[in-house]
Structures are given as C-alpha cells and as structure tokens.
Amino acid sequence: MIALPTASGRRWWWTAQMIGLALTGVLLVELLAAPQPTLHVLWDMVIPLLPAVFLVNPLVWRSVCPLATINEYTGNQAGRGAVPPRVLRVAWVIGIALLFAMVPARRFLFNEDGAALAITISLVALLALLAGLTFAGRAGFCNAICPVLPVEKLYGQAPLLPLSGARCAFCTVCTPAGCIDLAADKTMAQTVGPLRKHSGWTATGLGVFAAALPGFIIGYFTTSNQGLDSAGAVYAWVLGLAVVSYVVVALIARTVNARAQIAMPVLGAASLGLYYWHASPSLAASYALAPGGAWVLRAVMGATLAWWLWRTLRRTSWRNATTPADS
Ligand code: SF4
Numbered sequence: 001m002i003a004l005p006t007a008s009g010r011r012w013w014w015t016a017q018m019i020g021l022a023l024t025g026v027l028l029v030e031l032l033a034a035p036q037p038t039l040h041v042l043w044d045m046v047i048p049l050l051p052a053v054f055l056v057n058p059l060v061w062r063s064v065c066p067l068a069t070i071n072e073y074t075g076n077q078a079g080r081g082a083v084p085p086r087v088l089r090v091a092w093v094i095g096i097a098l099l100f101a102m103v104p105a106r107r108f109l110f111n112e113d114g115a116a117l118a119i120t121i122s123l124v125a126l127l128a129l130l131a132g133l134t135f136a137g138r139a140g141f142c143n144a145i146c147p148v149l150p151v152e153k154l155y156g157q158a159p160l161l162p163l164s165g166a167r168c169a170f171c172t173v174c175t176p177a178g179c180i181d182l183a184a185d186k187t188m189a190q191t192v193g194p195l196r197k198h199s200g201w202t203a204t205g206l207g208v209f210a211a212a213l214p215g216f217i218i219g220y221f222t223t224s225n226q227g228l229d230s231a232g233a234v235y236a237w238v239l240g241l242a243v244v245s246y247v248v249v250a251l252i253a254r255t256v257n258a259r260a261q262i263a264m265p266v267l268g269a270a271s272l273g274l275y276y277w278h279a280s281p282s283l284a285a286s287y288a289l290a291p292g293g294a295w296v297l298r299a300v301m302g303a304t305l306a307w308w309l310w311r312t313l314r315r316t317s318w319r320n321a322t323t324p325a326d327s
Contacts (some may be wrong), residue, residue, distance in 0.1 A: 009166070010166060013063050013064070013166035013167075014166075016063070016064045017063070017064055017066075017069045017166075019064075020064045020065065020066040020069060021066045021069055021070075023066070024066040024121070024125075027042065027118075027121070028118045028121060028122065030114075031114035031115065031117055031118040031121075032114060032115055032118055034114075035113070035114025035115070036114075038114060039111065039112065039114055039117070040286070043106070043111055044282055044283070044285075044286040045283075045286045045287065048279045048282070048283045051151070051155070051272055051275055051276075052276075052301070052304075054151060054152055054155040054156065055155050055159075055160060055272065055304065055305070055308055056159065056160050056161050057156070057159035057160065057161045057162070057163045057184075058152035058153075058155060058156040058159070058180055058184070059156075059159070059163045059164070059165050059166075059180065059181065059184070060161075060163065061148075061152070062142065062152065062165065062167070062180065062181065063165060063166035063167060065142075065148075066125075067124060067125055067128045067141065067142075067146070068128075068138060068141075068142045068167070070125055070128045070129050070132065071128040071129070071131055071132045071138050071140065071141040071142050072132070072137065072138050072142070072167055073132065074128075074129050074131075074132025074133050075131070075132035075133075075135060075136050075137045075138055075139065075140065075141075075174070076132075076136075076137060077132075078132065078133050079132055079133065079134065079135050079136035079137060079139070079140065079174070080134060080135065080136065081135065081136055082135065082136055082139055082172075082173060082174050082175065082176060083135050083139040083140060083143070083144055083174070083175060083176065084176075085176045085177065087144075088139075088143075088144055088175065088176060088177065088178075089205070091140075091144035091145045092144065092145075092149070092150070092178075092191065092205050092206070093205045094144075094145045095144065095145045095146055095147050095149050095150060096147075096150050096205055096206075096208070096209045098145065098147035099147035099148070099150060099151070099209075100212075100216065100239065100242065102120075102147060103216070103220060103238075104219075104220065104223075104234050104235050104238040104239070105231070105234075106220075106225075107220070107223050107224070107225055107226060107230070107234045107238075108225075108226050108227060108228050108229075108230050108231045108234055109228065109231075111225045112225055127141065127145070128141040128142075128146075131144070131145065135174065136172065136174040137168070137172060137174030137175070138167070138174065138175070139174035139175045143174070143175040143178065143179055143180075144175070150205075150206060150209045152180055153178070153180065153187050153188060153191055153206060154188075154206075154209075154210055154213075154264065154267075154268040154271075155268055155272070155308075156180050156184045156187060157184070157185065157187070157188050157264070157265060157268070157312050157315075158185070158265075158308065158311045158312035158315050159184060160304075160307070160308060160311070165180075165181035165182075167181060168181055168182075177190040177191070178190040178191040185315065188206070188260070188261075188264060191204075191205075191206050192204050192206055192207060192260050192264075195207070195260070196259065196260035196261060197259060197260075198257055198259060199250075199253040199254045199256075199257050199258055199259075201253075201259075201260035201263070201264070202246075202249070202250040202253050202254065206264075207260065207264075208246060210249075210263070210264050210267040210268065210271075211245060211246040211249035211250055211253070211267060212242040212243065212245050212246040212249075213242075213245070213267060213268075213271040214245045214249075214267065214270050214271050214274055215241035215242045215243070215244050215245025215246070216238060216239075216241065216242040216245065217271055217274045217275050217278070218241055218245075218274060219237055219238035219239070219240070219241035219242060220238055221274075221278035221279075222237070222241075223237055223238065249263075249267065261313075262313065265308075265309055265312040265313055266309065268309075268312075269305045269306075269308065269309040272301070272305055273301070273302060273305050276297065276298060276301040276302075277298060280294040280295075280297040280298045280301070281294040283297060284296075284297055
C-alpha cells in the first residue's frame with residue numbers, strides 16, 4: 001500500500017492539479033496571442049527551476065504535471081490493462097529518444113516560435129490522452145514514453161525531501177517495473193536490471209542516457225537560437241557531443257568496472273552542475289537578481305548537488321533491490 005497524503009492533503013494536490021491544467025490552457029492561448037513574453041517566462045523563468053524540483057523530489061512534479069493528470073484520468077476511466085514488460089522497456093527508450101530530439105529543437109524552433117510550441121504541447125497532450133485510453137492508470141505515458149521520465153529517474157534515486165505520491169490511492173501494478181510513485185529508491189535498479197552490478201549498465205537505455213547527458217547539456221548550451229535551416233547542424237553538434245560523452249564515460253566505466261549505483265549519481269550530479277553553471281546567468285537576469293546573483297545560484301546549486309550526491313551514494317538499498325529483470 002502506498003503511503004498517501006491525508007484527505008486535506010489530497011484536496012490540496014487535486015487543487016494544484018486543476019490549477020496545472022488551467023495554466024496549461026492559459027499557456028497555449030498566450031503562446032499564440034503573446035509569444036515573446038510567454039516564451040521568456042516559460043524558458044527563462046519556469047523551466048530552469050524544474051531540474052532543481054526533481055532533486056528535491058520528482059513526485060512534486062509528477063503529482064501536478066498536467067500531462068500526467070490527462071493520462072491518469074483517461075487511464076483510470078478507459079485504460080484496458082497494464083503495460084507488458086517488453087513493451088515498457090521499448091517505451092523507455094522511446095522516451096529517451098523523444099527527449100534527445102525535442103531539446104535541441106528548442107534552438108531552431110521552440111525557443112522563438114510560440115505557435116510551433118503550442119502545437120507540440122497539444123500533440124504531446126493528445127499522446128498522453130491516447131496512452132490513457134490504451135493502458136491503465138499512468139502506465140502508457142507517465143511511466144513509459146514521457147520524455148521527462150529518464151530525468152526523473154536519474155534524480156529520484158534519493159530525493160532530498162521525502163514525499164508520498166498524490167495520485168494512486170493504492171497500487172494496481174499498472175506498470176510492472178520502475179514506478180517512481182511506488183518506490184523511488186528501487187526505480188533505478190528495476191530500470192537498469194542486473195547489469196547495474198557491473199559496467200554493463202552502460203549498455204542499457206538509462207545507462208546510455210546518463211552517460212550521454214553531460215555532453216548533451218554542454219552541446220545545447222554551446223549553441224544559440226537560429227533558424228529552421230540550422231536544424232541539421234544543431235542536431236549534429238548536440239548529439240555529437242552526447243556521443244563523445246557516452247564513449248568517454250563508457251570507456252572509463254569499463255576500465256574501472258564502475259557499478260551503476262556509483263556511476264549514475266555521479267553522472268546525474270555532474271550533468272545538473274553543468275546545467276546550472278550555464279543556466280544561472282540567464283536565470284539571475286530573468287529574476288532581476290543583484291549583480292553576482294549568477295555566482296550565488298551556482299554556489300547554492302553546487303552545495304545542494306554535493307549534498308544530494310553524498311546522500312545518494314550513502315544509500316545502498318536499490319543496489320540489492322530484487323527486480324523482475326533479475327529473475
Ligand atoms: S504502478 Fe502502482 S503506484 Fe505506480 S502508477 Fe501504477 S498504480 Fe500507481
């Protein structure tokens with residue numbers, strides 16, 4: 001049984017979910033009516049806060065995400081059953097591919113084209129709805145092809161703030177493995193499987209994602225917003241650095257036979273450190289922080305990441321967790 005918030009706590013979460021849906025509607029309208037200020041608020045002020053939220057606890061976002069609300073509603077009303085384990089593992093890879101396809105597209109499309117972003121958000125919402133009509137609960141989207149899921153898994157290993165999920169009153173096992181809401185500390189083990197015990201994790205989907213992420217982040221922040229005709233060059237640069245990152249990490253991991261329970265948190269902390277190193281100046285400017293604000297943000301995030309990494313490496317419960325993949 002999942003530990004649920006109290007009745008009044010659930011009412012608060014439900015209210016937050018409805019506000020999330022309403023804000024999404026407002027966002028779609030404003031992306032069309034006033035694209036420039038809306039894109040600025042979204043990309044420069046809201047989205048850069050999300051990785052820090054995942055560090056605190058990915059369940060905060062998972063409990064209010066409007067796409068999760070759509071997926072949950074249709075999944076509970078019409079979803080036909082759990083996702084088969086094989087389909088789930090393919091879906092996880094699709095989610096990672098979607099993330100690697102959509103983030104570079106910010107440079108030549110989504111950062112400056114409100115209509116394109118509104119259409120894409122609407123299409124992803126439709127995907128969440130259709131996934132709910134196909135699979136029970138949130139098995140078809142949130143726990144499967146959601147492009148944010150690999151990030152949630154990487155940072156949900158040892159949340160800084162213990163929380164219980166607000167969505168499932170009890171577990172119907174809609175998702176056969178890796179549900180963050182059910183057991184965040186076992187998610188990584190169940191996703192990577194037995195290969196986590198040696199350097200073989202680098203050949204798993206989540207392992208490839210974690211190893212490629214530092215280069216992917218550097219690649220994104222070393223490009224600038226350009227026209228549609230730069231799409232090929234942007235993908236070549238960002239994904240090229242992601243491949244370099246993966247190769248370097250995989251070689252090191254195989255040389256020292258690094259286990260996933262050590263390597264994954266280190267890669268997660270390094271990636272988020274790189275992210276906030278690059279994002280802090282724009283974040284400080286957007287929130288009109290005093291001069292030197294970017295360095296304060298970098299220092300705060302650096303200290304928080306060091307704390308998170310220390311706590312995560314100290315925890316070993318997921319190392320020995322029994323997973324379906326082990327059997
Ligand atoms: S596996 Fe259980 S806890 Fe996770 S989403 Fe499905 S029903 Fe909820």
